[in-house]
Every structure is written in structure tokens, then in C-alpha cells.
Amino acid sequence: MRVPLLDLTRQHELVKDDVATRVARLFESQQFILGPAVEEFESAFRDLVGGGHAVGMSSGTDAQLAILMALRIGPGDAVITTPYTFFATAGCIHRTGAEPVFVDVEQGTLNLDPAGLLEFLESRCKADADGNLLTPRGNKVRAIIPIHLFGTCCKMDEIQAIADRFKLAVIEDAAQAVGAEYRGASGIKHAGAIAASSYFSFFPTKNLGGAGDGGMSVCRDEELAVRLRLMRNHGMEQRYFHHEVGGNFRLDALQAAVIHAKLPHLAGWNAARRHNAALYREAFAAKGLGEFLTPPVSPAADLENSHIYHQYVIRACDRDALMAHLQKAEIGCAIYYPVPLHLQECFAYLGYKAGDMPVSEAASRESLALPIFPELRPEEWDRTAPVPPTPGLIPP
Ligand SMILES: Cc1ncc(COP(=O)(O)O)c(C=O)c1O
Known part of the structure; x- marks a missing residue:
């Protein structure tokens, strides 16, 4: 008897009626781009994560890219993450024009090692005349992306304290951790609601997966949420007027319907x-x-x-x-x-x-x-x- 690493057909048996109902409703409405199905799912997902703003994106990769773009991270900047993760985490940093900086993971959880992070910032980086912290390659350190790898949270309090000291943004990579919890100084929080912003993936094999690609950016700050919505729609608020260059990072309404059916x-x-x-x-x-x-x-x-x-x-x-x-x-x-x-x-x-x-x-x-x-x-x-x-x- 063969034992599969993963068999999604079994999950489908359980959810197929709910999926069919939501998908049928969507086809009735013919609102395939954003619209109520996406908004309802964003709202349910925000409740699951525990507040803030949830902005549906076309993949976990695009959800990360949109956050980096919304934070105006680009050439001349550097973002710290770990090398033991899926490629997208570092790939997105590179795509903005920023420098991906790797700090090793800790034994055990295989998540970002706060001690290594501190050591890198204190010993390997230098402050310039304006007080910016520069990497050995001369780029300004802007953000840290800790990854809740395989479904367990990083030591977020320690990471946040370091980020606060050096005035860096923290963006959680919660692509593999929908529903995971973290106990910190301010109580128990869900992955994705611990730092100021985060992103999730709904790749079909994820613990909450769609019927294709999908993702979600989550953030605390209203202003960032507004920018994320701009970024996912070509930097456009009023139709055909573009304040900035964004992308087409919109979560497909069909995916929103499918994932919403699985959420319970x-x-x-x-x-x-x-x-x-x-x-x-x-x-x-x-x-x-x-x-x-x-x-x-x-x-x-x-x-x-x-x-x-x-x-x-x-x-x-x-x-x-x-x-x-x-x-x-x-x-x-x-x-x-x-x-x-x-x-x-x-x-x-x-x-x-x-x-x-x-x-x-x-x-x-x-x-x-x-x-x-x-x-x-x-x-x-x-x-x-x-x-x-x-x-x-x-x-x-
Ligand atoms: C840790 C991590 N980050 C980011 C991503 C990117 O997500 P997606 O495949 O939805 O673009 C993944 C997906 O595999 C992931 O595992």
C-alpha cells in the first residue's frame, strides 16, 4: 500500500458541496474580479488572524512583493531574512531591487535566530552620517522578514525588540502558518497578527489551500492597507489614473470563494x-x-x-x-x-x-x-x- 505525502482528493470529498455552493453563487453574480466574494473572504480571514486589515492577493509571493512595494523598499535598501525557506521570500526582496541579506536559522525550530540577527546588525553593519544602518555592501537595512517555517512561529518578541532598537520594519512570512499561535509579552496572537504586517499563501498544498494560486497581505495600519490595495491594482484608485506603478496582484474571486468554503x-x-x-x-x-x-x-x-x-x-x-x-x-x-x-x-x-x-x-x-x-x-x-x-x- 502506497502512502502519499499529501492527498488533496480526500479533503475535497469533505468540502466539495460547500465549494460548489460558493462557486455557483459567484457564477450567478459574474463578479470575478474583486467584488463581494473577495471582500467577504478578506473579512473572514481578518477575523481568523485577529484584526487589522486583510488584502487578498494573487499569491503569497505577490502578497509579499506588494508589502515591500507599499513600504517603498527598493534599490539601495536591504532586507534581512533566512536562507532556509522557500525561494519566494528572498526572490521578492531581489525583485524590488533591494539586497537580500541572510542570517542563519536557529537549531530546533529552524526559524530566524534572534542572536544571529543582533550579531549581524551590531557587528557587521555600520551607521552612515544620517544614522542609517548600512550592510557591508552599503545598502540601508529597512526590514526583517522572519519566516514561521513549517507552521511554527519565530521568537517574535526578541525579533521585534531588535527591530525597534534599529528602527526596522518587521514583515512576518506566515505562508506556512495559517492558524498557528504565538505567546508573547502581550498575550497569545495568531501568526500574521504579531508584527505590523504579514503575508500568507493559499497555494493548493498549504494548510489552507485554494484551487490555484492565492495569497493575503495583512497589516495593522490603515494607511498601509490603502497602499496595498493600490499596489495590487496597478497603483490605480480612480480607473485609468495611476499614482504609482503597482501590479496585477488581485486575489481571484473564484479562489476567494473556494478558500472561504474551506475556512471553517x-x-x-x-x-x-x-x-x-x-x-x-x-x-x-x-x-x-x-x-x-x-x-x-x-x-x-x-x-x-x-x-x-x-x-x-x-x-x-x-x-x-x-x-x-x-x-x-x-x-x-x-x-x-x-x-x-x-x-x-x-x-x-x-x-x-x-x-x-x-x-x-x-x-x-x-x-x-x-x-x-x-x-x-x-x-x-x-x-x-x-x-x-x-x-x-x-x-x-
Ligand atoms: C515560506 C513561504 N514563503 C512564501 C511562499 C510563496 O507563496 P506562493 O507560492 O503562494 O507564491 C511560500 C509558498 O510556498 C512559502 O512556503
């Missing part, structure tokens, strides 16, 4: 992911695999939604052997991410080399995602959870 199920799906993660943990312990596999960590294990396991990514000392073993057994698995961004060919101009980001580089060698999706069946679970020992990995 999100909490249950996230709970099922957490349940599966707990079963993995027990199974690894029962099998005595602790020496060979490291399960994902959650920074606040006592907070129910502190990790929503968008991906369940283990570390394995011989990842490639384990992967070959699982593939032979037809158990779905995948590597997120095989090459950290500072070593990607397209970023060679930034001058990073192997060894610069040791934690990210080790994560790229050792990480493996296992099936975690909510609809995993008990009989599949039996095959996957007690990951069969890989020859050579288990002591005799």
Missing part, C-alpha cells in the same frame, strides 16, 4: 495535524529512534496551536538513506529545502559561500518531510509512523 474546517485540520505529530513522536520513542531521528520542535509545546505542522519535517543523521528506504516502501516523503538560498546560483552575486550559514546548510542535508495531512488513514499511519529502521542507521 481549518481548526479541525490543524488539530488533526497536531494529533498526527503526537503519534509520530510516540512512535519514534517506542521504536527507540531518538538517536537517529529528531522530530520537529515547537517553541511552546504547552500552547495548543504553537505548531500547526504545515509540514512534519524530521532531521535524520543519514537522510538520503532514510529517504531511499521510504521511497522503496512507497511512503511519501520530500526534502524541504535541498539548497539553502545563500547558495542558489541566482544569488551568487551576493558573495555567500558554503559554510556561511552552517545551521541552514545542515538542515538542507538532514531534513525530510513525512506525511502529516489531516486525512491520513489509520492503516497508512501503521505503515508510516513507526518508520521502519533503515539498514545501517539502527544499532545491531
Whole structure:
């Protein structure tokens, strides 16, 4: 029996009637560009995240790009992020003309390491005559993008305190963390509502996915929300009058209808992911695999939604052997991410080399995602959870 890494057809069985109803209503209205379906979804999503303004975008990538453009980040600027993430995070920084700056992740969560961030800002950057903080390449540091990787939140209080000290914007990459929670000094908040702005992805495989591309920018400030709406519509408020150059970053109304239909199920799906993660943990312990596999960590294990396991990514000392073993057994698995961004060919101009980001580089060698999706069946679970020992990995 094959065990898929993800099978969205099972989710579809559950939501297809609600999706069909909303889609049928949309076709009746023929309002495919923005309009009520997008507005209703934006409002429901804003409530889920916990306030602020939600602006529907055509993808997570465009939601990030729109925020960077709305903050007027461009040539001569620099934005700090981590190299252990999906490409888009750094790709968007580059596309604005700004310099992507990488700071390594911390062991454990694989999220931005606040200590490394502080070290970079204090020791590697210099202030110019106007008090701007400049990177070693001479660009003005403007923002930090912490990524809530695989569904668990970064140490946001520490990151925000550093950002405040150096007067930097914080933009949360919450693409993989819809519904995740963070406990900070000001209480429990949802991913995406912790910093002043954030973005989400509704790529179909995400824990809240559409039937194509979709994304959302979220922000606290009304003025930024106005700019985000301008940016997503070619910088145009009054038709055919363009104050600035934006793009076509509009969330498709059809996607809004589909994702809205799925929204009520999100909490249950996230709970099922957490349940599966707990079963993995027990199974690894029962099998005595602790020496060979490291399960994902959650920074606040006592907070129910502190990790929503968008991906369940283990570390394995011989990842490639384990992967070959699982593939032979037809158990779905995948590597997120095989090459950290500072070593990607397209970023060679930034001058990073192997060894610069040791934690990210080790994560790229050792990480493996296992099936975690909510609809995993008990009989599949039996095959996957007690990951069969890989020859050579288990002591005799
Ligand atoms: C961490 C992260 N950031 C950004 C994105 C970009 O989102 P999208 O694929 O919707 O453009 C993704 C999507 O995979 C992601 O995982």
C-alpha cells in the first residue's frame, strides 16, 4: 500500500458541496474580479488572524512583493531574512531591487535566530552620517522578514525588540502558518497578527489551500492597507489614473470563494495535524529512534496551536538513506529545502559561500518531510509512523 505525502482528493470529498455552493453563487453574480466574494473572504480571514486589515492577493509571493512595494523598499535598501525557506521570500526582496541579506536559522525550530540577527546588525553593519544602518555592501537595512517555517512561529518578541532598537520594519512570512499561535509579552496572537504586517499563501498544498494560486497581505495600519490595495491594482484608485506603478496582484474571486468554503474546517485540520505529530513522536520513542531521528520542535509545546505542522519535517543523521528506504516502501516523503538560498546560483552575486550559514546548510542535508495531512488513514499511519529502521542507521 502506497502512502502519499499529501492527498488533496480526500479533503475535497469533505468540502466539495460547500465549494460548489460558493462557486455557483459567484457564477450567478459574474463578479470575478474583486467584488463581494473577495471582500467577504478578506473579512473572514481578518477575523481568523485577529484584526487589522486583510488584502487578498494573487499569491503569497505577490502578497509579499506588494508589502515591500507599499513600504517603498527598493534599490539601495536591504532586507534581512533566512536562507532556509522557500525561494519566494528572498526572490521578492531581489525583485524590488533591494539586497537580500541572510542570517542563519536557529537549531530546533529552524526559524530566524534572534542572536544571529543582533550579531549581524551590531557587528557587521555600520551607521552612515544620517544614522542609517548600512550592510557591508552599503545598502540601508529597512526590514526583517522572519519566516514561521513549517507552521511554527519565530521568537517574535526578541525579533521585534531588535527591530525597534534599529528602527526596522518587521514583515512576518506566515505562508506556512495559517492558524498557528504565538505567546508573547502581550498575550497569545495568531501568526500574521504579531508584527505590523504579514503575508500568507493559499497555494493548493498549504494548510489552507485554494484551487490555484492565492495569497493575503495583512497589516495593522490603515494607511498601509490603502497602499496595498493600490499596489495590487496597478497603483490605480480612480480607473485609468495611476499614482504609482503597482501590479496585477488581485486575489481571484473564484479562489476567494473556494478558500472561504474551506475556512471553517481549518481548526479541525490543524488539530488533526497536531494529533498526527503526537503519534509520530510516540512512535519514534517506542521504536527507540531518538538517536537517529529528531522530530520537529515547537517553541511552546504547552500552547495548543504553537505548531500547526504545515509540514512534519524530521532531521535524520543519514537522510538520503532514510529517504531511499521510504521511497522503496512507497511512503511519501520530500526534502524541504535541498539548497539553502545563500547558495542558489541566482544569488551568487551576493558573495555567500558554503559554510556561511552552517545551521541552514545542515538542515538542507538532514531534513525530510513525512506525511502529516489531516486525512491520513489509520492503516497508512501503521505503515508510516513507526518508520521502519533503515539498514545501517539502527544499532545491531
Ligand atoms: C515560506 C513561504 N514563503 C512564501 C511562499 C510563496 O507563496 P506562493 O507560492 O503562494 O507564491 C511560500 C509558498 O510556498 C512559502 O512556503
